[in-house]
Amino acid sequence: MGQKHLLLLACFWVLSCSLLLHASSDGLLRINLNKKKLDKEALTAAKLAKKESRLRRSVGAGQYLGASTDDIVPLDNYLDTQYFGEIGIGTPPQNFTVIFDTGSSNLWVPSSKCYFSIACYLHHRYKSTKSKTYKKNGESCTITYGSGQIAGFFSEDNVLVGNLVVQNQKFIETTRETSPTFIIGKFDGILGLGFPEISVGGAPPIWQSMKEQKLVTKDVFSFWLNRDPDASAGGELVFGGVDPKHYKGNHTYVPVTRKGYWQFDMGDLLIGGHSTGYCAGGCAAIVDSGTSLLAGPTTIVAQVNHAIGAEGIISTECKEVVREYGEMILELLIAQTSPQKVCTQIGLCVFDGAHSVSNPIESVVEKQNRGSDLFCTACEMAVVWIQNQLRENKTKELILNYANQLCERLPSPNGESTVDCDQISKMPNLAFTIANKTFTLTPEQYIVKLEQAGQTICISGFMAYDVPPPRGPLWILGDVFMGAYHTIFDFGENRIGFAKSA
Numbered sequence: 001m002g003q004k005h006l007l008l009l010a011c012f013w014v015l016s017c018s019l020l021l022h023a024s025s026d027g028l029l030r031i032n033l034n035k036k037k038l039d040k041e042a043l044t045a046a047k048l049a050k051k052e053s054r055l056r057r058s059v060g061a062g063q064y065l066g067a068s069t070d071d072i073v074p075l076d077n078y079l080d081t082q083y084f085g086e087i088g089i090g091t092p093p094q095n096f097t098v099i100f101d102t103g104s105s106n107l108w109v110p111s112s113k114c115y116f117s118i119a120c121y122l123h124h125r126y127k128s129t130k131s132k133t134y135k136k137n138g139e140s141c142t143i144t145y146g147s148g149q150i151a152g153f154f155s156e157d158n159v160l161v162g163n164l165v166v167q168n169q170k171f172i173e174t175t176r177e178t179s180p181t182f183i184i185g186k187f188d189g190i191l192g193l194g195f196p197e198i199s200v201g202g203a204p205p206i207w208q209s210m211k212e213q214k215l216v217t218k219d220v221f222s223f224w225l226n227r228d229p230d231a232s233a234g235g236e237l238v239f240g241g242v243d244p245k246h247y248k249g250n251h252t253y254v255p256v257t258r259k260g261y262w263q264f265d266m267g268d269l270l271i272g273g274h275s276t277g278y279c280a281g282g283c284a285a286i287v288d289s290g291t292s293l294l295a296g297p298t299t300i301v302a303q304v305n306h307a308i309g310a311e312g313i314i315s316t317e318c319k320e321v322v323r324e325y326g327e328m329i330l331e332l333l334i335a336q337t338s339p340q341k342v343c344t345q346i347g348l349c350v351f352d353g354a355h356s357v358s359n360p361i362e363s364v365v366e367k368q369n370r371g372s373d374l375f376c377t378a379c380e381m382a383v384v385w386i387q388n389q390l391r392e393n394k395t396k397e398l399i400l401n402y403a404n405q406l407c408e409r410l411p412s413p414n415g416e417s418t419v420d421c422d423q424i425s426k427m428p429n430l431a432f433t434i435a436n437k438t439f440t441l442t443p444e445q446y447i448v449k450l451e452q453a454g455q456t457i458c459i460s461g462f463m464a465y466d467v468p469p470p471r472g473p474l475w476i477l478g479d480v481f482m483g484a485y486h487t488i489f490d491f492g493e494n495r496i497g498f499a500k501s502a
Contacts, residue, residue: 029162029216031085031100031237084187085237088160089171090131096124098191100237102223102262102489103288105199106143107159107206109189111152111173119182123189126155126173133158133167141172141201151176154201161206161239164215170203193221193289193489197260207239207491216240219492223289224501227445227483247486251497254435261286262489264496266475267433269300271307276300277388283473285434287487287496291478294446295465298411299381302464303388305409308427308443310417310460318378318407321348325379326400329386339387343379381406411464419447421458430462432481439498445484 084097089109096109112127114120128134135156142151152174159169174189192205199205210216217240224246225235236243254264266285269276278299304310325346332342343349382403389399411417419427427443446461461480467473488497 028241028243029164029239030243031162031239085191087191089126090128090157091133092131093158093160094124094126094130096126096188097186098189099187099290100193101190101288101290102193103286103290104190104192105194105196105205106172106192106201106203107169107189108143108150108152108172108174110177111175113173114152114175114177117175117177117182119177119179119185120174122183123187128155128157128173131157135168137170139201143172143200149176149178150174150182154203159206159209164210164239166206166209166215167213169206169209170201172201172203194261195259195491207489210239211491220488220490222486222488223482224486225289225479225483227479242486242488246502247499248502249499251486251488251499252435252437252439253488253490253493253495253497256494256496257284259494261288262496264434267436269296269304269475270431270433270438271303272428273431275388276303277384279473279475283475284471285432285475285477287477287482287489289479289482291476292480293448293461293463293478294480295463295476295478297473297475298377298464298466299384301417301462302381302406302410303385304430304462305411305417305460306406307430308419308447308460309423310409310411310419317374318381318410319404321375321378321382322400322403322407326382326386326403327396329379329383330390330396330399333383333387333390339383342383343376346379348379349376378407417460417462419458419460421447421449421456424458432475432477434498439481439485441481441484446480448480 085100086095086097088095098107098109110117110120110123110125112125112129114125128136137154137156139154140152141154142149150172152172154170155173156168156170159166159171177183192199193207194205196202196204196208204212207219207221211219220241221237221239222242223235223237224243226233236246254266257263257265263284263286265282266279267282268279276299278297283297325348328346329342332345333339337345385403385406386399389402394402409417424443424447427447429440429442430446431438431440433439441461448459448461450457450459465474465476484501485498486501490497
């Protein structure tokens with residue numbers, strides 16, 4: 001099996017989970033997530049889902065319902081890890097398998113009025129005529145993803161989650177599902193757990209309805225994700241509280257800084273206890289159960305790849321910048337030139353007063369190949385790398401050699417990188433600083449293993465994803481992080497809590 005084929009298999013790995021629902025004497029609603037074995041259909045679905053990567057949301061009729069597009073950060077790797085659960089809609093309940101996703105806020109399922117999409121015929125469809133509690137709404141809507149759409153209309157009905165009945169919940173009946181992902185996927189729809197600010201049509205997320213109807217004791221829900229590949233239980237989602245069996249010590253809380261996604265301010269990423277520089281002054285972060293890996297700035301992911309021996313692609317532009325301008329960058333930094341202005345002085349970027357951007361004139365001239373954008377980006381990464389090495393008092397030769405090596409460790413075009421499974425024990429610990437505390441990930445936690453055709457393939461849990469200022473730099477802490485740290489989503493206090501998983 002070729003290396004390229006192995007990489008594709010690895011990066012499209014997906015955890016498919018079924019659901020067991022039960023309530024207990026302590027008043028908590030527990031949702032057990034059980035893993036299913038990876039099969040060819042799941043692998044193909046994940047591969048197609050990857051094409052939905054840069055998530056965009058828009059609505060029909062030229063309106064933006066809920067929040068404007070300026071309030072929406074596109075999330076990568078959507079649906080690569082799928083945690084399924086069963087809910088009921090209507091009276092009597094009609095059962096649907098949905099994904100519990102903190103990266104979106106709407107609930108949608110296929111409609112019995114969906115006549116022209118194959119996906120609808122392959123999944124359960126909601127029949128309003130069979131529900132005694134159905135209420136007509138009729139407002140049309142469209143959600144656009146990277147390579148496909150869902151379209152439909154809003155309805156209202158009771159939604160059963162475990163033993164809780166959420167009354168008059170506004171949800172979407174889809175009448176068109178154009179993406180192949182929805183045809184092959186093992187889920188019927190999605191149950192969003194984000195904030196109402198990113199909800200299309202202003203529909204309240206299910207947790208907001210639970211709060212308003214006083215269905216939960218505490219205004220929280222919590223995730224425990226089991227990363228043991230041999231365990232049958234995939235994890236547990238709890239509404240109204242936390243399960244103490246699934247974490248150690250106390251939770252560290254951070255406030256939500258931007259409602260929409262569960263976003264907060266984090267600090268640096270450390271490799272073996274050393275700063276990677278790019279987020280030394282802080283970065284934004286989002287906790288998303290719909291993202292399988294950890295997604296962050298290419299500048300940092302390249303450093304991670306170098307430290308763990310991950311294989312990406314050789315960037316010609318990056319190596320050319322180091323070769324032609326490396327010494328000049330070094331000299332400017334030694335002369336105390338502001339790092340943000342180094343690439344401007346070299347002439348590869350234009351400084352707009354806050355940060356460097358690609359030269360607009362050069363971009364127009366070279367708009368066919370966008371070479372100026374690539375060189376500007378490569379220069380900005382090289383500045384961070386060289387500045388970090390200067391702090392270590394390395395020689396010029398060692399510094400430029402290090403930057404050149406990082407160019408060779410840039411992630412693949414899709415952002416993922418493979419590693420040697422035999423070298424995991426020799427890899428360094430990586431750590432995020434959150435609320436002035438260190439949250440460490442061991443190699444066993446940030447390397448994902450895939451068993452396929454009798455072979456073990458390992459991929460880095462870090463993938464490249466760049467969000468420019470002022471929204472970025474941005475980290476997306478997906479299931480790799482949530483698996484290591486039990487996560488509380490506290491919508492009563494607008495905060496997020498992390499504790500070591502047990």
